[in-house]
Amino acid sequence: MDAVREGSPDGPVLMPGPMLHACVLGDVDGALLELGARLDVQAGVRWVVAGSVAAFVAERFELARDAACRLVLSAGPRDTGGSASLPVQHSGLEQEAHYVWPIPIDRFIPCEAIAREEGGSIAIWSGAPATADLLTNLAGVMGLPPDRFTLHSLADHADPQVATHAALAAVVLMAETGRAICVGGYMAVSKVREAEVSVAASLDGEGALLDWRYMARTPGLTGGEAVAQDPGPYSSSRSTSLVDDPAALIPGSAHIFARESFVDEIACDHQRDPVSFRLDHLDPVEYGGARELIDTVAQRAAWNADKQDQTQGHKQDRKTRRADSNVAHGRGFAFDKHDASSGDNPTPGYSAWIVDLDVNRLTGDVALKRVVAGRASGRRRIGRMNGIPARQIAAAASRALGLQLTARPSHDETPGAQAVSHELAPTSAASGEVATQTTAGDRLEIDVSPAAAAIANALYDATGVRFRAPPFTPERVLAALGGAAAHDASKGTIGNRLRRAKRSLWTAVAAGGLGSLIGLACTAWPLRAPIEPIARPAASTWSDATIARGRQIAEFGDCAVCHTAPGGAVNAGGLGLETPFGMVYTTNLTPDPRTGIGNWSFAAFDRAMRQGISRDGRHLYPAFPYTAFTKMSEADMTALYAYLMSQPAVENTPPATRLPFPLNQRALVAGWNALYLKQDEFKPDPTRSAIWNRGAYLVDGAGHCSACHSPRNAFGAEKGGRLYLTGGSAEGWVAPSLVANSKAPVRWTEQALYDYLKTGFSHEHGVAAGPMAPVVASLSALPEEDVRAMAHYVASLSPQPVETPLPKPAHDTATSAVTLQGLDSGRRIFEGACAVCHAATGGVGNFGVRPLLSLNTSVSEGTPDNLLNVIQNGIDAPATDALGYMPGFKDSFDDRQIADLVSYIRATFAPNEAPWKDLAQASARIRKNVH
Structure with missing residues (x-):
């Protein structure tokens, strides 16, 4: 049974029995008829000629269409009898050009019409208007009275004239074959190989279009008179646009x-x-x-x-x-x-x-x-x-x-x-x-x-x-x-020379030691010149879509997280970032022309983001992760610039960064850049999926995840290779490993990573806290497909985990009396202050979140810093409102009590990990350095 898509609310009509399908040839001459009769076609395909209709018919339309295409291609363009199109005349204008567009020999025009006998009448489904003229034409073709035909409307969007021809062809072919026929389209035969277009123009004294003349034609086929058409969208003082295309062959x-x-x-x-x-x-x-x-x-x-x-x-x-x-x-x-x-x-x-x-x-x-x-x-x-x-x-x-x-x-x-x-x-x-x-x-x-x-x-x-x-x-x-000559490879390019220069720097590392290395690097990478200030661009310079895209990129990059001081205006700078080399204060990113970036051109902004060099030529310290931002696409960098320039300007001068000598000599950063800055945009891996490449781009570029989650060497540079994302530190917190060496009791899966990044909570790993909480707060408002891509990429870096049984609480971990006493003290503190939310079976939680400490990464880490930070300071700014809050206990317990509590948590919920040492001293250190 075949379904006919009838254009009525009754829906499709089922046709009893199979139909033949036809591809009709348009404008067939005697030579094409003879060639069609001789064409070698597949079994089941038939060449049918009835009156003025010629078509290939088959059980499947694809077979009929393929045969029609082969016929047209084998025939080639036909002689049009030497008729000439309108001659091309020189315009006399200052600029003139001629263009050629190839016309395909075969041009398929889809349409649909069905004809079959129903008792003593003929039923026709087509997209042609059901008019008296159509009935008259059908009656003339078949030699039957008009009342012998029943017309039905098909949901076909073909040209009405084409649809009428299809309906007539379907009836003729039905009569010739004795079967129900479905015409699927016309194969039009092109009479010319190409179209020619001549365009000419002149400009006035101010560089605006003065004259515009346009002429398109199909050589060898003419209607005798060119037809005027719309001259196009570009304004000019005088315009003429003519088309000589009687067969409507020019697309x-x-x-x-x-x-x-x-x-x-x-x-x-x-x-x-x-x-x-x-x-x-x-x-x-x-x-x-x-x-x-x-x-x-x-x-x-x-x-x-x-x-x-x-x-x-x-x-x-x-x-x-x-x-x-x-x-x-x-x-x-x-x-x-x-x-x-x-x-x-x-x-x-x-x-x-x-x-x-x-x-x-x-x-x-x-x-x-x-x-x-x-x-x-x-x-x-x-x-x-x-x-x-x-x-x-x-x-x-x-x-x-x-x-x-x-x-x-x-x-x-x-x-x-x-x-x-x-x-x-x-x-x-x-x-x-x-x-x-x-x-x-x-x-x-x-x-x-x-x-x-x-x-x-x-x-x-x-x-x-x-x-x-x-x-x-x-x-x-x-x-x-003109067959360009081969380039002299021995001369090389600037890029090759730079690469050789970098290799020579590494040779200096092996030969000369740190002092000579810094001197050589500074010589090879001189200070940059300032970039001239500009007037702040108006927000209307960019489209709403560009600014919205820039806002998303700023969220991925957590710009406001680092560039907003506690209680300060968003992006106005002043947040102190603790680094191994000293305190670095973030700058003002608002478009204030005096204290912010309001007078920065895009070139200045792009240089700072990719090379770590300010508009005035000073080197920025690598606490700003320009080593990651260099991977951002130019389009994303432009959108980020547009977003920042469209925000309110805030006049605020952040504290100046003052590092000890010799680190306060910013020229030394030039040497650091020569060694560790790779200025390359992200290159997608064509062997990987689109979601993998998107995740890698976000993680390694705007997201700069490795800035915290990768270890650093003695000079503060990220360690890559096998140490990539294996764990680092940020603002006094441990940034845990995201790959296979993680100390987490349960390996990170793609779903767990997605849940954590999107909501700030994973049942297998706990709640986002510390510097990660504002990161999740930003990600939670971004497209979930992007967050999923990040999770997909990070999960791909580790083997898929097998199901691991949950660690069981230890019953006999301690051996000394002191240890037993400390654990007993810690147990009492835990039962009084923590168990209501963190019992081994899951506490009552807050707003539905019940973090299990046996699965919490902070409990299994190699250092107690994260757990001490959370216990002392709590979570007063959760990543999302659904997570609820956790109180801090630094004012309730002294360092000895906190040490006992942490010892008990470690022994109870991470029994397979070694006990942490010197917890009281670690607690005092955390208490002193509030993060």
């Missing part, structure tokens, strides 16, 4: 390719930023929504993040890049607009693409690295920007480059969300990752229509060559570049 993508390539060409030839040039020609009222979308996409892609205007340096930078390497990088932008709905006041829709690519000048290979693409609708404002599905991104890019590509959301996109940024890579045809050409409607068309132009513009940015016809295959690229 919208071809017009966008020519228009967006030419606009880009004008901008670059006049040393204008291509995005700014477009914005200058979009009416701020009529195209308010378009401008907002373009701004948001450009900010997401960090397009010219710190360039206030584009000058000759844009072109010079490109030339420099080409000279430095055989692989040139380029970026390109393109935009499209259409009316998303009909009516008197249609709602315009838009899409915008930014493409990053690499071009190998020796082979011509083009590697698409990233596509940032968004779509939105709205005349004055867009409600929100949506991403474009990865499959559509891959399909459009694959067609433009003539190779198979796959796409997946970038590592700085939240998993599961509608991604705007995608990373691309080659794939095999067998993988099935690339979508085929489709005509599924205007929505898909506008989503991908800027693809070819954005890629062509990026190719120009990389090579200085304009490519005016897709696809951009390696052969075409190499031919356009």
Whole structure:
């Protein structure tokens, strides 16, 4: 039984018995009829010609369509009789260019129509309007009276004229085959191979478009007269736009390719930023929504993040890049607009693409690295920007480059969300990752229509060559570049020389000792020059979406946790961070121009975040984790800058950091950077999943987890390799290991990590306290997919745990009388002050949380610091309100009593761990240094 999707509230109609499926050939001439009769087709596929209808029919539509495609490809374009299109005339304007768009020989138009006999009548289901004209045409075709036909409506969105032809074809084929027929679509046969577009323009004295002339045609096929069309979104004083395309063969993508390539060409030839040039020609009222979308996409892609205007340096930078390497990088932008709905006041829709690519000048290979693409609708404002599905991104890019590509959301996109940024890579045809050409409607068309132009513009940015016809295959690229000569590898690049310089530093370590090392490092890494101050940018500089993204990044980085003093304004600085080298005070991050970062340009902010160098050229101490922030993407760094600059300015001068000599000589940090700072953005691992890469990016970048959870060497640098995330310290607390060597009684699982990071509580590990509590407070408000990604990544670093029986309380741990006395004292204190919440079976808890001390990491750690901190100071600022509060007991018990209590807890709830020593002295130390 086959279901027919009838366009009525009664739902699908079940058709009795199987149907034949047909793919109809459009505009068939005698040569094609003869070729169809001779074509070698699969078993079960039949070539049927009845009157003016020619089609392949089969039990499955895919077989019929494949046969139709083979027929069209074997026939090739047909002779149109020598008719000529309108001649191309030179415009006489200052700029003119010609573009070519390939027209596929086979063009499939989906539609659906079903015909079958019902008693003495013929029932027809189609998307054609059920009119008297349709009944008259059916009667004429079949030689039957109109009342012998029953018309039903199908939920088919094909063009009404196409749907009518499909209905007629279905009836004719039913009569010819004697079976119920379902027409699935038309295979149109193209009469030309390509479309040609000529565009010309001139600019006035102020650099605005004065004249705009556009002409598109299909050579060899003419309607005798070109038809005027919408000149496009960019304003000009005088505009003409004509199209000579009587068969409607030129797709919208071809017009966008020519228009967006030419606009880009004008901008670059006049040393204008291509995005700014477009914005200058979009009416701020009529195209308010378009401008907002373009701004948001450009900010997401960090397009010219710190360039206030584009000058000759844009072109010079490109030339420099080409000279430095055989692989040139380029970026390109393109935009499209259409009316998303009909009516008197249609709602315009838009899409915008930014493409990053690499071009190998020796082979011509083009590697698409990233596509940032968004779509939105709205005349004055867009409600929100949506991403474009990865499959559509891959399909459009694959067609433009003539190779198979796959796409997946970038590592700085939240998993599961509608991604705007995608990373691309080659794939095999067998993988099935690339979508085929489709005509599924205007929505898909506008989503991908800027693809070819954005890629062509990026190719120009990389090579200085304009490519005016897709696809951009390696052969075409190499031919356009003239077979670039091989680069002299012996000369090397700047990067190679820097790497050799670093290796020489390590040689100095082995040969000269610490003193000579510092001197050499300071010589190799001089002090940086100040970056000129700027006027504070207005918050309106950035889109709402960019600022919202920056807020999330600030939460991941816990900016306010460190840059807010107790009782002080958020991010105004002044918090003292205790380090092994002395107290370091955090700076003011608010956009106050005198005491904060209000006069910092993005370049100054980016340098501080990635290199640890302030705007005035001073080195920042590595207590600020710029070694992690250097892994952040440029887009995320831009969004963070936008967020901080959009917040209220607070005038506050934090205490100055004063370390003992020689550590107070900030020039020494240059040597530290030479040894320990690796300035590389995060590189995703293509063999890992998207969620793994997202987690690694957050943990190692903005989250800077290893800053606390990895041990450090004598110079305060994190130890990596096998010691990565194996435990460290922060503000007088132990940051426990997150990997397999953890002392926790139960290994961390992905779910336990997620619960802990998202809620601040894990039944297997306890409650977040100390410096971790505000971290969890930030994470709890962030997308759960991102928190899940962090948990997934950290859990992947350790073998999956097996079920471990819970440790049992010890009954005979102590041997000496003193120890027994201390344990008995500790037991009494525990029963009086702790058991109500922390009994071995789980106490009554507070707001439902019942932490089990036998599973608590603090009880099993190698040092008692965390447990002493919690007992003395309690938890007065829980990570989330649902956790409740814990009172502190430093004013209730002296150090001896706290030592007895801690001894009892250790012996009872971690019986397999060695007893802690000198607990009274440790308690006194914790009491003195309040954290």
